Amino acid sequence: MWNRSKSHTENEKLDRLGDSLLRAVAASETEINTAATSPFLYRRILVQIEQRRRAAESSPWLAVLLQMRRAVPVVLTLAMIALAVSWYVPERGVPANQLLAADQQQVTIGGIPALTQEELVTSLVGWENAKAPQVKER
Amino acid sequence: MAETIEPEVSLRGAAPGHDPTDNELVAAARTGDEASFTRLFERHRHLVARLAYRYFPRREQVEEIIQESFVKAYFALDDYHGEGEKSFIAWLARITVHTCYDELRRQKRRSESNIGDLTDDEAAYLTDQLHDLSAGGNVEGIAVSRDLAQKLLARLHPDDRLVLMLLKQEELSIAEISELLGWTSAKVKMRSHRAQHSLRRVLRKFL
Numbered sequence: 191m192w193n194r195s196k197s198h199t200e201n202e203k204l205d206r207l208g209d210s211l212l213r214a215v216a217a218s219e220t221e222i223n224t225a226a227t228s229p230f231l232y233r234r235i236l237v238q239i240e241q242r243r244r245a246a247e248s249s250p251w252l253a254v255l256l257q258m259r260r261a262v263p264v265v266l267t268l269a270m271i272a273l274a275v276s277w278y279v280p281e282r283g284v285p286a287n288q289l290l291a292a293d294q295q296q297v298t299i300g301g302i303p304a305l306t307q308e309e310l311v312t313s314l315v316g317w318e319n320a321k322a323p324q325v326k327e328r
Numbered sequence: 329m330a331e332t333i334e335p336e337v338s339l340r341g342a343a344p345g346h347d348p349t350d351n352e353l354v355a356a357a358r359t360g361d362e363a364s365f366t367r368l369f370e371r372h373r374h375l376v377a378r379l380a381y382r383y384f385p386r387r388e389q390v391e392e393i394i395q396e397s398f399v400k401a402y403f404a405l406d407d408y409h410g411e412g413e414k415s416f417i418a419w420l421a422r423i424t425v426h427t428c429y430d431e432l433r434r435q436k437r438r439s440e441s442n443i444g445d446l447t448d449d450e451a452a453y454l455t456d457q458l459h460d461l462s463a464g465g466n467v468e469g470i471a472v473s474r475d476l477a478q479k480l481l482a483r484l485h486p487d488d489r490l491v492l493m494l495l496k497q498e499e500l501s502i503a504e505i506s507e508l509l510g511w512t513s514a515k516v517k518m519r520s521h522r523a524q525h526s527l528r529r530v531l532r533k534f535l
Contacts, residue, residue: 212492215382216382217378217474224387225377225387226374226394231373236362242399
């Protein structure tokens with residue numbers, strides 16, 4: 191309790207000292223006047239204005255680049271949204287009649303569509319049927 | 329020798345003897361009347377210098393701030409929509425404070441200013457004074473030179489220093505600082521709280 195009170199008093203003193211520091215940095219009127227009426231200060235301002243104006247006129251692309259830089263966050267956000275949408279939507283977006291059943295899924299081998307399981311069975315049956323009469327004939 | 333500026337033309341079409349308001353001068357300067365901008369500069373250069381001296385101790389730095397602030401103001405004249413009598417002053421002060429803030433941050437980033445380094449004498453003096461203070465001495469009795477005060481304040485984060493100056497020195501309210509800096513009131517409150525702690529920490533090192 192006593193420590194807390196001591197710390198509080200110390201903080202108060204430090205705050206008051208801090209305030210006096212802040213007051214101490216204020217310049218005198220003479221100094222302010224000297225800086226404000228410094229020789230050629232206004233000339234330097236006019237030169238700066240002219241230089242910047244010329245720079246802006248001679249390189250309009252700079253202004254375009256600055257505008258583009260401002261647009262970067264917006265473009266990035268849109269790109270992320272587009273990416274997120276393309277990530278989630280395909281499964282929902284494809285019509286049901288175009289979806290292949292698990293056993294009908296088309297497999298490609300070296301870029302050439304392979305036979306589906308059903309096609310394979312059908313062709314095997316067809317091959318068996320064609321083969322059976324030949325066996326009978328023998 | 330101080331530079332004297334004699335505006336060739338005061339305001340296009342202004343009646344002789346009429347002292348134009350800031351807003352009238354701004355309107356004329358926007359149309360390219362350089363003399364009007366010259367008058368704005370003459371009127372308010374002391375205000376800008378006074379504000380700049382709060383953050384920078386050297387005259388060259390203050391002149392740089394005056395220069396940069398007026399150049400920025402010139403190119404931002406189209407954005408000025410003030411209507412009140414003091415609007416231009418508030419607007420220019422805002423530009424100046426932002427310019428000071430940018431410069432403080434630039435210095436901090438590049439660590440180009442060693443102003444925070446105290447000489448041995450200064451450190452010894454401060455330690456003695458603060459020991460007296462902790463022993464029950466009077467705060468008001470401590471004479472802190474401007475140079476020493478600048479060095480101590482240079483140890484603060486630019487945000488902290490800015491907020492403390494505006495709060496304690498300019499005596500602005502939280503709402504006014506919030507408007508001036510474009511920060512939320514909550515951020516200004518939080519910053520001022522932190523700034524107070526930081527300043528205590530800086531001073532406590534010498535206790």
